[in-house]
Amino acid sequence: MSAEMPTVRLGVLRKSYRVGESSIEALKGVSLDVGGGEMVALTGPSGSGKSTLLNLCGLIDTPDSGSRELCGTALDSLDELSLTRLRREKVGFIFQGFNLVPVMTVYDNVEYPLLLLGVAPAERRRRVLEVLGRVGLEPFALRLPDALSGGQRQRVAIARALIKAPALVIADEPTANLDSATARQIVDLLHELAHERNASVVVATHDERMSSHCDRVVHLIDGELQ
Amino acid sequence: MKWLVFAWKNVMRNRRRSLTAMLITAFGTAAVLASGGFALFTYESLEEMTARDSGHVVVAHARGFEGDEDVPLQHGLADATGLAAKFAALPGVRAVAPRVQFSGLISNGDKSAVFVGSGVVPEIDFRLRGPQMNFSAGQSPASNAPAPEVVIGDELARLMKAKVGSSLTLLATTTEGNLNAVDVVVSGIAGVGVPEIDKRLVLADLASVQRLLLSDKVGTLSIYLKETADTEAVAARVRELQPDLAVKTWRDLAVFYQAVRALYNRIFGILGVIMICIVLFAMSNTLGMAVVERTREIGTLRAIGTLPSEVVRNFVFEGMVIGGAGAVAGMVLAGGATVALLFAGIEMPPPPGRSVGYPLFLSFSPLLYGAVTLVVVTLAAAAAWMVSRRAANKPVTEALAHV
Numbered sequence: 001m002s003a004e005m006p007t008v009r010l011g012v013l014r015k016s017y018r019v020g021e022s023s024i025e026a027l028k029g030v031s032l033d034v035g036g037g038e039m040v041a042l043t044g045p046s047g048s049g050k051s052t053l054l055n056l057c058g059l060i061d062t063p064d065s066g067s068r069e070l071c072g073t074a075l076d077s078l079d080e081l082s083l084t085r086l087r088r089e090k091v092g093f094i095f096q097g098f099n100l101v102p103v104m105t106v107y108d109n110v111e112y113p114l115l116l117l118g119v120a121p122a123e124r125r126r127r128v129l130e131v132l133g134r135v136g137l138e139p140f141a142l143r144l145p146d147a148l149s150g151g152q153r154q155r156v157a158i159a160r161a162l163i164k165a166p167a168l169v170i171a172d173e174p175t176a177n178l179d180s181a182t183a184r185q186i187v188d189l190l191h192e193l194a195h196e197r198n199a200s201v202v203v204a205t206h207d208e209r210m211s212s213h214c215d216r217v218v219h220l221i222d223g224e225l226q
Numbered sequence: 227m228k229w230l231v232f233a234w235k236n237v238m239r240n241r242r243r244s245l246t247a248m249l250i251t252a253f254g255t256a257a258v259l260a261s262g263g264f265a266l267f268t269y270e271s272l273e274e275m276t277a278r279d280s281g282h283v284v285v286a287h288a289r290g291f292e293g294d295e296d297v298p299l300q301h302g303l304a305d306a307t308g309l310a311a312k313f314a315a316l317p318g319v320r321a322v323a324p325r326v327q328f329s330g331l332i333s334n335g336d337k338s339a340v341f342v343g344s345g346v347v348p349e350i351d352f353r354l355r356g357p358q359m360n361f362s363a364g365q366s367p368a369s370n371a372p373a374p375e376v377v378i379g380d381e382l383a384r385l386m387k388a389k390v391g392s393s394l395t396l397l398a399t400t401t402e403g404n405l406n407a408v409d410v411v412v413s414g415i416a417g418v419g420v421p422e423i424d425k426r427l428v429l430a431d432l433a434s435v436q437r438l439l440l441s442d443k444v445g446t447l448s449i450y451l452k453e454t455a456d457t458e459a460v461a462a463r464v465r466e467l468q469p470d471l472a473v474k475t476w477r478d479l480a481v482f483y484q485a486v487r488a489l490y491n492r493i494f495g496i497l498g499v500i501m502i503c504i505v506l507f508a509m510s511n512t513l514g515m516a517v518v519e520r521t522r523e524i525g526t527l528r529a530i531g532t533l534p535s536e537v538v539r540n541f542v543f544e545g546m547v548i549g550g551a552g553a554v555a556g557m558v559l560a561g562g563a564t565v566a567l568l569f570a571g572i573e574m575p576p577p578p579g580r581s582v583g584y585p586l587f588l589s590f591s592p593l594l595y596g597a598v599t600l601v602v603v604t605l606a607a608a609a610a611w612m613v614s615r616r617a618a619n620k621p622v623t624e625a626l627a628h629v
Contacts, residue, residue: 055623060529091531099526112527116536
């Protein structure tokens with residue numbers, strides 16, 4: 001990928017949903033480029049289209065029209081399996097509700113993306129311990145998520161998202177369920193790790209503390225960029 | 227291995243529900259194995275009974291099995307001794323028993339009854355029949371006794387008011403079409419457990435019967451083998467050696483065995499199908515609930531790059547873990563029942579047409595256990611596949627929004 005090429009390129013995306021008999025247009029021709037290592041905050045009121053844009057960025061939804069590129073790969077003609085493989089390799093997710101697998105230990109949750117990628121066991125172990133060390137959870141490696149605090153769980157989720165060194169991290173309200181002090185730590189950690197690994201981050205947030213740490217803030221109202 | 231560990235952990239999420247599915251699977255497996263074991267025991271018992279009665283391979287004159295003789299031994303074997311020696315030399319052969327089937331009237335002087343008899347070589351025949359023939363009094367006839375001796379069925383003895391040592395008269399048609407009679411002494415009273423046979427049964431020394439029928443021929447040569455499994459091979463060898471003779475195996479002659487086998491196969495086949503349905507429903511219900519509860523988790527896994535087929539595979543592993551554990555528990559239950567019955571001494575009531583019961587045993591067959599386990603695990607995997615593929619293919623955003 002050349003230095004000028006953005007990690008994500010979205011061109012005139014439109015997306016509408018049917019609600020009963022009527023149709024709601026969630027995105028009305030949104031275009032957005034996110035550069036390598038850039039951290040972009042998507043802000044806007046509820047129903048503004050943040051989550052829809054985030055889902056389209058993260059390749060878990062498809063637009064009605066418009067174009068998408070990830071790391072120079074045009075996504076319009078790819079089927080669901082190819083998109084899943086692309087997510088596996090290049091996209092990390094951080095969810096508002098952490099979305100850790102409750103029966104897996106911290107170690108297993110973080111290791112999971114590497115299992116999907118078929119990384120050798122020794123290399124997996126090295127990388128898992130390294131990233132758990134970075135998020136300060138090495139001593140908790142064998143605990144189940146239920147035994148952790150909200151902040152610790154979100155750190156596990158960050159470790160899971162970043163362990164495969166993805167080109168893009170999608171974060172949906174990562175600090176919404178956390179207290180101020182913990183939210184601050186999470187913001188710092190995500191910012192630090194993303195820059196360290198040159199990952200582009202697109203984060204949907206209402207949180208001023210989060211958006212103030214981002215390189216760019218994109219404001220959405222009624223499905224349009226302001 | 228890691229995926230199996232995850233499957234096990236997921237199975238343990240809702241222990242009560244998984245345990246219920248496991249127990250249903252275990253009891254279903256045990257029921258199929260126990261009923262299958264009972265059917266196998268029945269088949270083996272009938273095989274042994276039939277083979278002990280007729281011999282594993284029976285050789286007769288080319289028309290000997292047609293049953294259309296005008297006079298006794300019309301289609302008998304002339305050189306029985308030579309043929310018997312030839313067959314006895316074949317590998318796997320335990321003994322060759324010459325026999326003559328005959329019938330007529332038996333009388334005690336006051337009363338007569340119809341008998342169906344066999345002329346046998348007592349030293350060979352009674353040893354081979356083993357426990358199939360139960361003596362209630364006396365012993366087998368002696369070939370060198372001063373007067374011809376017979377063993378008669380216990381029902382016939384009752385009708386003839388005969389005891390060991392009683393004198394009776396046998397009246398039969400000779401090979402020349404005339405009537406002939408011989409006085410015999412009862413050396414033993416025995417039964418085979420079938421009242422219809424026991425009230426007509428007469429077993430006499432072969433030489434005495436040949437004298438009665440005025441012939442030196444025998445009706446059949448019954449070849450007894452060391453291993454029942456060698457039956458077809460020995461029958462084929464006999465056919466090669468004597469293509470002019472008719473050769474049948476015990477299976478060809480075992481009409482009752484074939485009928486019972488066909489009946490049991492259907493009964494236990496239907497039972498198997500019912501068990502399959504129960505296991506399938508139990509697994510579908512358990513795993514279906516797990517899939518619904520974990521739809522959001524499926525969405526998460528799909529978002530981070532898990533293919534739908536990999537999600538389905540994980541659920542299939544969970545199904546296999548539950549099915550496998552249930553199958554193992556079922557095998558232990560059935561195995562325990564098999565061993566317990568060896569010592570319990572439970573007797574089954576006499577089957578229709580028989581006067582004695584039989585012990586309730588279950589046969590252990592590694593092949594049956596292996597096949598049932600394979601079927602149960604496959605069913606569990608199929609149930610998991612059925613209930614999880616829809617959720618695995620649900621749009622990721624929809625799955626993540628599942629509450």
